[in-house]
Amino acid sequence: MNKTGCGFGAASETCHTIVEQCEGCERIHDWPGGRYCKSFAKPANKWKAGVCNFATHVKIETTKVTKKVNPLKASKKAAKGL
Numbered sequence: 001m002n003k004t005g006c007g008f009g010a011a012s013e014t015c016h017t018i019v020e021q022c023e024g025c026e027r028i029h030d031w032p033g034g035r036y037c038k039s040f041a042k043p044a045n046k047w048k049a050g051v052c053n054f055a056t057h058v059k060i061e062t063t064k065v066t067k068k069v070n071p072l073k074a075s076k077k078a079a080k081g082l
Contacts, residue, residue, distance in 0.1 A: 006041060014041070021047045024057035 006015035017034040018025075027038045037043045039054045046052035051060065 016042050016044065019044045019047060021052070022055070025052075025054075026056040027054055 015036050018028055018037055022028060022037060022043050025037070028035050029038050037054070040046055040052075043052070046054065051058050
């Protein structure tokens with residue numbers, strides 16, 4: 001949304017107000033007509049498949065997979081200086 005209206009895509013494109021899941025995001029902007037997302041015209045579509053990739057308030061937890069190391073091979077690599 002911008003001063004002249006919806007700034008996304010074609011002139012026929014309309015901006016939709018934010019959905020409940022968007023609350024707390026830094027990309028929300030308050031306009032006289034409502035609260036709109038600065039990055040996407042239809043915020044509800046971004047939340048259909050799970051978490052919105054533009055969401056600044058959602059932290060995605062990543063798990064680090066530890067790889068098992070064969071101690072015999074590790075000692076051989078260390079002896080070679082690799």
